[in-house]
Each structure stands twice: as structure tokens, then as C-alpha cells.
Amino acid sequence: MNHKETTKKYYLELEKFDSDLKKLESNNELHLSLNDPYQLHDLCEFLKKNFELRLLSIICSDEQKLNGKFKIRHIFGSDVDDFFLFVISSIDSSHIYFPSIYDVFPSSILYEREINDMFGLIAKENPNIKPLILHDFPNDVFPLRKNFKLNNIVQGNLKQFEFTPITGEGVCEIPVGPIHAGIIEPGHFRFSVVGETIINLETRLGYTHKGIEKLAESMPINDVVFLSERISGDESVANSVAFCQAVEKIAQLTIPKKAQQIRLLFAELERIYNHFGTMGGILADIGFPYGASRLNILKEQMMQLNEKLSGSRILFGINQIGGVKANITDEMLTCIHYVLDDAFQTFEKTFDLLKSNSSVMDRLRNTGIIEKQTARDFGLVGISSRCIGIETDARHTHPYGYYPSINLKQKTPRETMEHQVELQKQIGDVLSRFMNRVNDLRQSKNIIDSITTMENDELSIQMNGELTPYSSGLGYTESHRGETLHWVMIGEHNSIFRYKIRTASFSNWPIIEHAVLNNIVADFPVINKSFDFSYSGNDL
């Protein structure tokens, strides 16, 4: 099915809800404008009943300058079709409330809290409207409103934050963070335990909030690429590609084949070095240093390859709007294949050893189990969703860049069936996340192996002229953590009016509060590592 037919399919269904809605199609997107924001709740129930859609993000933007209103865009996406649905509602600036949809799509809670922090709009029915991102900030400061200047010094009465008290006989609280014992990013975890068992966990993040979205609005559009690389250092390629794709979509640029190919290669290399690292981390957390060392050596090997190819060990400085800056020649490609073959030989040997080591398997199996329904409710993506048999992969459902051009071996019907059975068997524990990483790694290797020669054209093309003010575009990639969405709205003179980033970490974080329940405190590190969240990518 091409884009037109897919959108049409949804379009026809949606007409049954209300034929008056303003609808707009472009590529794989369908935009609906609600006449009255309070239709939203009904529409969401309708969507839930009729389609299999996942809430991807809620984007608010302060468009008071244009039409005196705040716009809120609810983005839904399908995991089967290449389709995005934007539901746009306008909120009057005198009326600071907007409808919450938490009872239909529970994952909306976090987005609504975020909007409350950054714009001061309140999702009326949301039961948990605590501050999310701003900590020691006054109550009346809303950074993403247009009348707030980037460098404003904030003063005033500070926001209050209280952890939900858990009481009862024998219940102890363990506060952890924001500075942790290891070399990791900051965040606060409040455990309530009975004996060794965790009965409740409340996370408080936002410590690494750096004002990235606001900052982008004051930067030249070409420099924002550097900013997007630094959303989360280990996801630099995925994030910068998503940003570039969003802008290229707005500018209607088709970048050269070679640039697409290079983006793909670096994206897969990024996935590989990070998966090695995460698996090493998991093994370190269960006290199996031999395996951890082996995998960390592999990670270092990949990082040195990164440096040889791009000049940066963590792949900074590769993308630019309209293409790439770093070249990969045919010789370099051979070098990549050579290093990967070597690394994967070691990897497979190490993996065999891990599989046959019962003490490793024992610690991983049945630890940190998540439920399928919870995973669906929170809209998990990437490995975190695949570990419970929900397939989300932007590379397949929303093919972008060079991914449609690679031809992997087609699955035979038997293999497809086996794959389905395999999916049903996933129980959502640390082990299944571990195994999914192994699959992901092998798949990445196959993708890179399938590229045998480099395309023969330019590295980049120029973006000419000015972009249409107030046009917007959605860029998406699959990082090693999962689906990554960047939504860009252009302002006047090629500036950025609104830059909304939704990394996989933001979708996945809430699940940790459920995964640790009924586990012992000592297993928390390994459960946390198995999800591989980025704090910086969440807090922005």
C-alpha cells in the first residue's frame, strides 16, 4: 500500500466520527483540526476502539503571536502501517485548561505534566500533575512560552515536589540519587521496601534539563544539528538524523543516495557499539566481570573504528542539513566489514559462553518482568517493547532514508511463523531484553554486510532560499533505544519556532516503576541497565 491508500483508509473511518473535521494530508501524515478541544476525549476513545494506534507524543506550541492561541498536537502512530495522525486543538490563552486523555492513553500523563511545566497549561483531569522537569523553579515560570527569554534569571516562590508517601507496617524508604554510586547520569529514585522487596518506586528525573528546546529557538538552523547531537551523547547519529530529516522534509530536499547510505552505516555502527556497552553493563551489574570485560573491549574496538571513520569516538559531527560531512569510501567500507567480522567472531564466542553459564542465565531470567498490557499502556518502544512481544521498529514501519533500498534476505513463511512464535514466548524479563539486543546486533551486522559498494554521488546538497515560515515537519529514526521523533516548526527567516524532541527514553522511563516491583533492591541496577534509559535524552 502506498501512502495515499493508507491515509485514505484511515480517513474514511475517521469520517464516521465527525465529517466536519478539517483534514489535511501530506505524505504519510493526516492532520485533523478539532473545532472544540473538548472533542478530543471522544475522538481518542473512538481511535482506541477502531484502530491500533499508539500515542507518540503531545506537542504544545505557543502560537499566540500568530492567532492568539496555544496549539496542542496529539500525535498517534501505527505499528503496522506507515501512518501518523496529528490531532490539533487550539487553546485560548485566557483559558489555561485542556482535556486530559490519561484514561484512554495512560502514556499521556507524562506529556501533560511536561506541558504544565513548560507552558503553564493544565490538563484538567490528570490525577498526577506534579512538576516533571523544572525543580528549583518558581511557580509562574513557563520557559517555552514566547514571552520568556532564554536567559531569564528565575526568582520567586519555588515549586513544591512531594513524593507520594507509602506507609504501613515495616515499610522503609530508600532514597537514592540524584548522584549515583557509579559513573552514570543523575536521577532520583525513591524506593519503598518491605524487607528486601520493593513494593513501590517513584522516580524523579529532570536533573539534566538543559533547556535544549528553548535554546534551539535562538540558534541558526544549521547549528541546531550540533545541539541535536548532544541531546544524548550516545544517540548522536539517531537524533541528528531525525532533526535533519524533519528540516529536509520541510524544505522538500531529497538528499543524495550516498549521504543516505552513510547515515545508515553510522546509525547501525552507533547501535552496535551501544548494545555492546549495555550488555557489558548488564553483566557488570550481576557480577560477571569476565563477560563485562569482553563486551567492553568490543565496545572500545567499535569506538576506535568510529574515530577512524568520522574523527569522533562517539560519532559527533557527521550530519548536516542536506546530507553528511563525513565520507565513507569503498576502502573504509571494507575496513568496516573487516572490523565487524572480527568483533562479531569474538562476540559470538562470548555469547556462547554466557548462554552456557547457568549463574548468568539464572540472574537474568525472571528478573524485572513487565506486563504486556502495561507496556502497551505506556507506549513503550524499541527493545523495551520487543522484550514483551510488541514489535515497534521505525525502520520497518516507517522506512526512512536508505532503509527501503537495502535488501535483506526475505524471510521464508516458516521463518516468519517461527518469528511469531518467538514473539509470543517473550516474557519481558531482563533475559528477553538481553536476547533482543543480541538479535538487534546480528540484524545490524546483516544490514551493514548487505552494503557492498558505496553509491557514487555527492555527500550533500545545499538548502536554497528561505523555508516557508510556520511550516512543520516530523523526523523519525530508530535509535538503539527505540523510536525517536523530532518535530520542527520553522519561524521567520529560517529560524526555529518550535523544536519538540521525543526520544525513546521519554516513552520508556515510566516502565521502570513497574518492572522493579516485587524484585529485590539489589536487582535494581541490572533491571535499570537492561532498559538502557538515557537521562539526558529524557530531561532535554
Added chain:
Amino acid sequence: MKKNTGKKDHFIDMSFEPTTIKNPLKMDDSIAANYRGYVTLDPNKDFILNDKIGKILENSCPTHAITYQKDDLKINLDNGKCILCGNCQVKSPELIKITNKFDLAKKRRDDLIETFSMSVPFGKTYDELGKELKNKIDKIFGRSLAIREIDAGSCNGCEIEINALNNPIYDIERYGITFVASPRHADILLVTGPPSKNMERALKIAYDSTPNPKLVIAVGACACSGGIFGNNYATTGGIDNIVPVNVYIPGCPPRPQALLYGILMAINKSGFA
């Protein structure tokens, strides 16, 4: 013995007592510019080592002081063998320079060997830095230096490199450095991030709980100046706006060698020594 009164005598003193004359040649202690002191590997900026040059150099030396390692693209020069014939300089003036210096004495034979490698063209290798660091740590800290890493809002790029120090390749523990779990156990705080406002309080508390004497190292462009995030409503524009900093390690992110170099400098600068 006749005393030299310094007075000018009308009579010539005919005694045969020893006299010394200051500076009989009327020269200072300088060395001729073209004196062949020792040979060093001092590549020009655009020098590229390849197989051809490597082979030529190896063959040019009558005492085999120069060896070429094909696999890792390295040139070794053993000054203990060099007879300063200057052949090699004629063959490759871009790499080889003859200096008129003489300060070459070393305590160990191995230290007379100088290496040039394409991948580390300038400065010291990780291992050399590490050994130097270990000597210092042995002396000053009784063999172990405790570091506490604090992420004050970095993008986690800097953490990747700090973590790499612990992997089996860089293995910083062999030089006596341990990363500890609490600031109360630390000699050095290694701080990353443009410190975000949300981490400001935690960073101050961590600094205050680190026992004196302590050193603070700012790691990465963010920690040095706020980096790309600068000083905005959510960041504070550099660690030194929150706590005093002893050494700044720039880079985005700084590689493991750079981190080691910075730690070494912190110890050298410190009042500990």
C-alpha cells in the same frame, strides 16, 4: 705567599704561582647551532608516514638505530645506537631533526628509544602518561587516588569516555586510580555538564562533603564554559560558577588520554606535591 692586592704593580711579578684565568677563550657556554647533539623525531605538520619512507629510513641508518614497524605504522629511534651521522635527516628532513641539545641522559635504557606513530603524532601515549601518573600517585597519595565522578547535567558523551577509562583497554586502576561511590571517599571530583540548574544544589552538597584537601576537575566543554548549552535559564555556564575548579579539560568529549593528562596536571598543580 704574596697576596694579590689588586693594585697595579710597576714590577712584573715573576713568581711561578698557579693562576687561573677566567674564560680564556672569551666565549660563553653556548653550543654551536649546527652541533650534532641528538636526533629527534619531530614531524612537520603535514608529514605522513608510509611504507616507502619507513623502509628508506630503516635502511639509511648505519647502526640500525631506526626501525620501522609496518603493522602499526611506527618509527622507533634508538638514541643509544645513534652515531649522529645525519644520514636519516638527509633522507627525510620532514620527520627527522638534529638538535644541538645534549640533555638526553636517561635512567633506563628503554627511555632512550623514541617513537613516532601515525596514530599518536604528538604528545605522549596513554601508557607514558599513566606511568608518570602512577609514580606521582605512589609518592603523594600512598599508591591510591580516589576519584568521584559527578554528572551535573552532561549529555552523557563525557560519561562514555570516563567509563572507557575503566575498560580493560585503558584500565585506569593499574595506575592506582579508583572511582569511588561517595564524595566522602574522594580526593578528586571529576565534574561534567554545563551544570544544569537542577543539579546545582546536589553539586554543592557533594563538593562540601568531599574532605579537604580536594581537587575539582571540569571535564568537557560543557563543564568548562557551558559548552553548546551556554548560560541559559536552565544551565549555569560552567562548573566554576558553582564550585572552585583546579583544572579544566576541554573537548567534546575529551578522549581517555586527555582525561589522564588532565588528572596528571591536577596533581602536579596541587599543593599535595
